[in-house]
Amino acid sequence: MATLTPNPEQRLATAAALPAAIELDGINKHFGPVHANRDIHLTVQRGTVHGIVGENGAGKSTLMSILYGFYTADSGTIRVGGKTVTITDSRHALALGIGMVHQHFMLVDNFTVIENIVLGAEDSALLGRTLSKARAQLKQLATDYGLEVDPDALIEDLSVGQQQRVEILKALYRGADILILDEPTGVLTPAEADHLFRILRKLRDEGKTIILITHKLREIMAITDQVSVMRQGAMVKTLTTSETSPGELAELMVGRRVLLRVEKGPANPGKVMLGVDKLVVTDDMGVPRVKSVSFEVRAGEIVGIAGVAGNGQSELLEAISGMRDQSSGQVIVNGQPVSAFGDDGAARLREVGLAHVPEDRLRMGLVTNFFEWENAILGYQNDYGQGLALDVGRAKAEARERIAQYDIRPANTDLKSANFSGGNQQKIVLAREMERNPDVLIVGQPTRGVDIGAIEFIHNQIIKMRDAGKAILLVSVELDEIRALSDRILVLFDGEIVGEADPATADEGELGLLMAGVHDRPDAQGSARLPEHVTPVEKTLTEMSPKTDQDIR
Amino acid sequence: MMGYYTDLILILDSTVRLAIPLILACLAGLYSERAGIVDIGLEGKLLGSAFGAAATAAVTGSAWLGLLAGVGVALGMSAIHGIASINLKGNQTISGVALNFLAAGLTTFLGQSWFHRGGFTPQLSGDQRFGPITLPFAPELANVPVIGGLYSELISGHNILAYAAFIAVPVTAWVLFSTRFGLRLRAVGENPKALDTAGISVTRLRYQALIITAVLVGVGGTYLSIAQSAGFNNNMSAGRGYIALAALIFAKWKPWPALATCLLFGFLDALQFRLQGVQFPYIGEVPVQAIQVLPYLLTIILLAGFIGRAVAPKASGIPYTKER
Numbered sequence: 088m089a090t091l092t093p094n095p096e097q098r099l100a101t102a103a104a105l106p107a108a109i110e111l112d113g114i115n116k117h118f119g120p121v122h123a124n125r126d127i128h129l130t131v132q133r134g135t136v137h138g139i140v141g142e143n144g145a146g147k148s149t150l151m152s153i154l155y156g157f158y159t160a161d162s163g164t165i166r167v168g169g170k171t172v173t174i175t176d177s178r179h180a181l182a183l184g185i186g187m188v189h190q191h192f193m194l195v196d197n198f199t200v201i202e203n204i205v206l207g208a209e210d211s212a213l214l215g216r217t218l219s220k221a222r223a224q225l226k227q228l229a230t231d232y233g234l235e236v237d238p239d240a241l242i243e244d245l246s247v248g249q250q251q252r253v254e255i256l257k258a259l260y261r262g263a264d265i266l267i268l269d270e271p272t273g274v275l276t277p278a279e280a281d282h283l284f285r286i287l288r289k290l291r292d293e294g295k296t297i298i299l300i301t302h303k304l305r306e307i308m309a310i311t312d313q314v315s316v317m318r319q320g321a322m323v324k325t326l327t328t329s330e331t332s333p334g335e336l337a338e339l340m341v342g343r344r345v346l347l348r349v350e351k352g353p354a355n356p357g358k359v360m361l362g363v364d365k366l367v368v369t370d371d372m373g374v375p376r377v378k379s380v381s382f383e384v385r386a387g388e389i390v391g392i393a394g395v396a397g398n399g400q401s402e403l404l405e406a407i408s409g410m411r412d413q414s415s416g417q418v419i420v421n422g423q424p425v426s427a428f429g430d431d432g433a434a435r436l437r438e439v440g441l442a443h444v445p446e447d448r449l450r451m452g453l454v455t456n457f458f459e460w461e462n463a464i465l466g467y468q469n470d471y472g473q474g475l476a477l478d479v480g481r482a483k484a485e486a487r488e489r490i491a492q493y494d495i496r497p498a499n500t501d502l503k504s505a506n507f508s509g510g511n512q513q514k515i516v517l518a519r520e521m522e523r524n525p526d527v528l529i530v531g532q533p534t535r536g537v538d539i540g541a542i543e544f545i546h547n548q549i550i551k552m553r554d555a556g557k558a559i560l561l562v563s564v565e566l567d568e569i570r571a572l573s574d575r576i577l578v579l580f581d582g583e584i585v586g587e588a589d590p591a592t593a594d595e596g597e598l599g600l601l602m603a604g605v606h607d608r609p610d611a612q613g614s615a616r617l618p619e620h621v622t623p624v625e626k627t628l629t630e631m632s633p634k635t636d637q638d639i640r
Numbered sequence: 641m642m643g644y645y646t647d648l649i650l651i652l653d654s655t656v657r658l659a660i661p662l663i664l665a666c667l668a669g670l671y672s673e674r675a676g677i678v679d680i681g682l683e684g685k686l687l688g689s690a691f692g693a694a695a696t697a698a699v700t701g702s703a704w705l706g707l708l709a710g711v712g713v714a715l716g717m718s719a720i721h722g723i724a725s726i727n728l729k730g731n732q733t734i735s736g737v738a739l740n741f742l743a744a745g746l747t748t749f750l751g752q753s754w755f756h757r758g759g760f761t762p763q764l765s766g767d768q769r770f771g772p773i774t775l776p777f778a779p780e781l782a783n784v785p786v787i788g789g790l791y792s793e794l795i796s797g798h799n800i801l802a803y804a805a806f807i808a809v810p811v812t813a814w815v816l817f818s819t820r821f822g823l824r825l826r827a828v829g830e831n832p833k834a835l836d837t838a839g840i841s842v843t844r845l846r847y848q849a850l851i852i853t854a855v856l857v858g859v860g861g862t863y864l865s866i867a868q869s870a871g872f873n874n875n876m877s878a879g880r881g882y883i884a885l886a887a888l889i890f891a892k893w894k895p896w897p898a899l900a901t902c903l904l905f906g907f908l909d910a911l912q913f914r915l916q917g918v919q920f921p922y923i924g925e926v927p928v929q930a931i932q933v934l935p936y937l938l939t940i941i942l943l944a945g946f947i948g949r950a951v952a953p954k955a956s957g958i959p960y961t962k963e964r
Contacts, residue, residue, distance in 0.1 A: 157837075178839025193834040195827045196954070206827050207838025209820040217820070 106169030108133040108265050108296040109154065109185075114163035116149055121536060123149040125320045127163070131265075131313075136287060136297045138307040138328070141317035142340055142396055142564055147300045148190070150317070151267050154298075155187045156180040167265075186258025190269040192250050194242045200253050201225065201238040204260050221260065228259055232289045233282075248279030255286065265296040272306060284310050302340075302395060304333040304603055316340055337603035338596060340395075349546045352554070354574040357386035359422075360558035361407075361441070361527045366416035368399070368406040376402040378582040379416065384527065384558040389549065391573030391590070392562045395602050399582035400562045401446060404531045407560070408443035409433035410451070421526055437466065442520040446531030446562070448509075452516040455505035459495075460486035462504045463519055489518040494544065510541030517548060527558045534568060546572060566598060580604040649789045651910050656798065657868060659906025661686065661877075663805045664860030665884035666891070666898045667812050668853040674816070674893060675849030676829035676955040680736030681721055682857055683881025684743030689714045689861025691747040694761040694872035695754065697768040706768070706866050707801075711858030717743070718854035726846050729959035740881075748874055761865070761872040770799035770867040801863040806899075808856065813895040825849055829953030832960040842960045857881075879936075886939050889950050908935035 107130045114127040124146045131137045141147050152158045154165065156174040164171055167183050174180050180187070194203050201221055209217045222238055229235045236245070236252050245253070251271060258266055268287075272280040287297055287310060299311060307314050308328065315325040316339040323339050361384040368377035376399040384390045394400055405411035407418055409425075409432030417424050420439045427436060433443070445451035453462045460479075463486040464471055472478035486500045493514045495507070504512060513533065520528065530549065534542040549572060553559055563569050569576055570590045578586040578601040586601045665682050672679040679685075692713035697706030717739050724735035748759040755761055778796035781788045816822040824845055827835050832842045864880075865872045883905055891897035915931050 176839060177837050181839065187837075189837070193831070193837045195830045195834050197830060197951075198827065202823060203834070206823060207835060207840050209823065212820050214818055214820060214823060 105133045107131060107166070108168065109298075110166040110169075111150070111154070112164045112166070114150065114153060114165070115161045116146075116153060116158060117161055118149075123320050124153070124160070127317075127322045129315055129322060129325070131296060131298060133168075133296050134291060134294050135312040136291050136299060136310050138299045138301065138311035138314040139317060140302055140304065140307055140314060140336060140340055142302060145317040145340075146320040147317050148269055149320075151187065151269060151298065151300055154180070155185060155267060181261050181263070184262060184264035185267065186261060186263025186265070187267045188251065188254045188258060188269065188271060190271075192254050194250060194253060196243040197241060199239050199241055200236050200245070200256075203242060203253055204238075204257050208261050224260060225256065228256060231293065232259075232286055234259075234286060246279070248275050248282065251275070251279075251283065252286070263295075265298065266290065267298045267300070269300045270302075271299070272301065272303065280306075302397065304336050304340075307336065308333060333603055334596075334600055337599045340599075340603075349543075349550060349571045351550050351572070354388045354553065355556075356388040356574070357556060359383045360386045360420070361560060362417075362419035363407060364417040364419065366403070366406060366418065367414040368402040368411060369414050370402060375414070376582050377406065380579075380582070380584055381416075382577055382584065384560050386526070386558050387553060387556045388574045389553050389559040389561055389572050391569035391576045392560070392579050393566055393569045393576050393598060393602060394564070394579035396564045398579050400531070400564075400579055402582075403579070404443075404446060404529060404562055407436075408441065408445070408529055409436040410445075433466075437523075437525075440526035442523055442525035442528050444516055444520050444528070444530045444533060446535070448512050448516050453504050453512060455503070455512075457504055458501050459490075459504055459507070459515060460500035462515055463489060463500070465519065467519070467523065489515075489522060492522075493518045493548075509535075510537040510545075513537050513545065514541065517545060521548065521552060525557065527560070528552055529560045529562075531562045532564065533561070534563075534565070566595070566602070570595075570598075578602055645786070646789065647914075649793050651907070651914055653794050654910040654913065655903060655907040656794065656802065657906075658909045659902045660798075660802045660805045660868070661860045661864050661880050662884050662887060662902040662905055663899060664808065664856050664863065665881055666887045666902050667805075667808050667895065668856035668860065669885055669888045670812065670893055670895065670898060671825070671849045671856070672853040673888065673956050674829045674953055675825050675846050676832060676953055676958065676960070677721075677725055677846055677850065678732045678736065678957040679721065679853060680733055680885065681717060681739035681881075682736075682884055683877055683879065684736075684740035685714045685717050685854065685857045686861040686864065686877040686881045687740075687747055687875065688717055688743040689858040690865035690876055691743075691751065691761070691861075691872045693862035694764065694865035695751070697764055697866045698755070698762045698871070701768055703768055703770050703866055707770075707859065707862045710862035710865075711855055714854040714858030714861065715851065718850045722847055722850045725959060726843055726850075729961060732957050732959075744875060747872070751872065751874075759874045764866055764870045768866065769870060770801055770863075772797045772799055773803070799863075799867045801859055801867050804859060805863070809895050809899045816895065821848070826953075829955055832955050836960070836962060846960075883935075883939060886943055889952070890942060892950050893953060905935060905939070908938055 109129070109131040111127050111129040114124050116124040127150060139147050139150070149158065153160045154174065156176045156179050159175070165174060166172070167185065172183060174183065195206065198206070201218060204225065205214070205217050205221050210220065211217065225238050234252050234256055236249055236256065242250060242253065255266070271283060275283060287299070291297055299306070301307060311328045313325060314328050314331065314336065316323040316336060318340060363383070364381050365379045366377055366381070367375060367379055370376045378399075380403060382390065392400060392403070402411060406413045406427065409427035412428050412432070418427060419425070420436065420441050423439060425436055425439055426432070449455060454465065457465070460483045464482045468477065471482045483500050489495070490498045490500065495511050495514045495518070504515065507515065517533070533545050533549065537545065549559060549561070561569065561572055570593070573590050576588045576590050576593060576598070577584050578588065578598065580602060581604060585604070588598060665686055669679055669682055689710035693706040693710030696709035697703055700706070721735050721739060724730040725732040751757070751759040751761060773796075775791075775796035778792040782792040816826065824835060824840060828842055828845045835845070836842055861877070864876055869876065884902070887901040887905055888898060891901045912931050912934050915926070916928050917925065919925055
């Protein structure tokens with residue numbers, strides 16, 4: 088490797104002289120009613136690390152999937168190395184030298200490393216020659232870039248970090264010149280992330296172009312030369328990393344959007360209805376996501392939890408609602424400690440008067456293949472009819488009432504839930520949970536993927552619940568929503584509550600900084616430190632994918 | 641002493657004969673399950689191709705045309721299975737069960753309406769069947785102690801389909817682990833998405849696997865009716881397709897263990913024939929039915945507890961849908 092590594096400015100200057108590695112011009116992509124990418128312009132210079140930041144659902148993964156040929160853009164042009172191309176499938180992308188390291192690895196678990204690497208790129212019908220060639224090439228790549236992996240190890244025996252290296256090797260073996268990494272550190276330990284970044288630097292110094300998708304600002308500051316910020320499907324700005332700060336990026340990411348108007352009187356907090364005491368929750372891989380969180384929600388108030396997605400909100404919600412076992416700590420509903428352990432944890436919490444509108448209605452709130460009336464009683468079906476029989480008549484009658492009350496369209500109880508729009512699906516879930524008259528209501532992302540009209544209705548409904556004296560815990564990645572609805576705001580970062588604010592007086596910039604984790608931590612400001620935390624495996628791609636009947640097998 | 645040895649050789653000889661259709665069906669199942677397609681229709685394919693082979697051999701007088709027809713029938717049934725489970729993304733188990741019913745009903749019906757013998761095909765003889773092949777020096781060596789009997793009785797004297805079955809085992813092992821096709825085949829049954837992102841057609845690969853499956857099981861069915869027996873009779877596959885699937889699980893989807901397992905099942909079957917009518921000490925004669933149940937009983941016991949963790953190809957039974 089060259090001993091003289093050019094500094095970022097020199098790198099950008101040399102890169103500018105060459106045709107850009109990738110130029111995107113006016114890219115648009117719709118998934119049904121969702122405008123996932125709107126008029127994207129992006130230029131990625133050769134031999135640089137280009138970061139793309141944005142919150143979950145900002146359209147980063149969709150954009151990269153278009154580049155990799157997984158989706159086709161509705162409109163716009165793509166230029167690779169100055170030449171206009173139409174990328175039809177991943178094979179084509181590979182041929183153009185674009186390799187992608189997916190967030191969820193595309194590896195065959197019980198194959199060896201070398202088998203995975205040659206799979207689909209074999210030279211001939213017999214494997215012998217290909218394998219020995221690949222072996223030699225792997226050795227070369229290992230010494231060139233520090234990508235050491237035992238070629239004969241089985242994938243399932245490797246750590247996640249090593250598996251990721253195999254994915255990178257796969258791309259390089261196929262001659263990738265431009266490497267896209269989608270949230271690469273999401274599944275890595277800090278040491279592994281560190282190693283990954285050393286590899287990426289070497290790759291860049293050898294002339295490869297790297298596109299890094301992430302929502303972690305510290306990684307952006309640590310490794311990228313340039314950074315583009317995406318928000319709500321649009322490309323907000325492209326900056327030179329050395330000339331920006333995490334604060335500026337956070338602000339761009341979260342945005343200063345027009346405040347949604349919600350008519351709301353002053354809160355009238357009563358007694359504590361929901362208590363959370365030193366709650367610790369780990370994710371499926373045993374990594375703590377919620378780290379000793381304590382707070383209270385009183386009757387007649389809305390407590391909003393703000394934060395950039397992936398900072399423990401999901402795990403917190405799931406633990407409180409009984410969908411995920413907590414490691415330690417306590418959840419207290421109406422003065423009674425409730426054990427949420429076991430598969431019936433959610434049912435027990437419902438019995439004591441806690442209702443839950445889950446974050447992801449399609450995964451947790453509805454069975455989309457069910458009729459509307461079936462979803463309208465889901466989870467409460469035992470209240471309808473005696474013994475084994477289900478009182479379908481009463482269920483349908485109540486479903487019809489709710490449809491009228493919540494203005495759910497089309498007003499048809501016998502329509503499959505998949506055929507309702509996002510907003511109406513959300514209303515079905517809200518109606519089901521709210522009309523049980525719970526003492527405590529937990530709402531996650533109430534308006535994600537919901538049209539404007541429905542947003543207003545849902546917000547008013549939540550306020551109505553508060554005014555009826557219910558305790559409401561609201562989690563949303565939309566800061567505006569949190570500010571508009573909440574009576575108190577708690578900011579969650581890296582599984583901890585890092586601040587509390589009054590929505591009436593809170594400064595948006597300040598909240599943004601809190602959410603980005605740049606509070607009282609001098610080391611975080613523009614330093615090259617790697618994150619000490621890991622974020623959960625997000626499902627951005629899936630979230631952005633069209634939800635059709637096929638998905639719901 | 642010599643008597644016991646001859647007995648043993650004879651049992652082993654019938655072990656081999658009984659194991660052949662199992663080996664062929666098991667390898668057939670191996671290709672399709674490795675590609676991610678559960679083929680419970682093996683039973684029906686065995687039966688269908690047995691009928692096709694016997695009927696064609698009876699009409700044309702040629703065993704080879706019979707073989708061609710047997711494989712043809714299996715290919716046709718595989719095509720139905722493929723369209724249902726690959727293109728239409730239907731449930732593979734249901735498609736397989738449907739094929740089994742179709743084969744059971746159609747063979748009897750066609751057999752009756754063509755040959756009027758209650759579903760049986762005419763007795764076949766001579767060129768209508770695959771006869772035993774005597775390997776060189778077998779008669780000369782027959783009287784040499786120990787190896788003579790082994791060579792002339794056990795190794796020599798089988799028909800060409802039987803030898804083909806045994807050759808298919810190393811060939812399968814080689815295809816699976818030393819060729820590009822094998823690598824992709826194994827991958828498509830484990831993680832079709834990995835192949836898809838590498839730009840390789842999952843559909844095409846799965847069809848290729850189904851074709852190999854059909855050829856192997858077609859040979860197996862042909863063996864049943866015109867090599868092992870001298871004609872087709874009703875339901876002559878007698879669950880061998882299912883036992884082959886059980887053997888496949890027992891062998892953990894690997895070719896050599898598959899051979900061993902099929903030989904074990906064949907041995908149990910041979911033993912069962914041998915033990916009928918034998919007087920046991922203390923017990924006396926055991927009813928035929930009780931002895932006949934032995935291989936099946938052992939199948940259950942082995943599958944229930946003695947094979948440890950058998951991990952099927954991960955994508956087995958799941959139709960592949962592209963995410964776009």
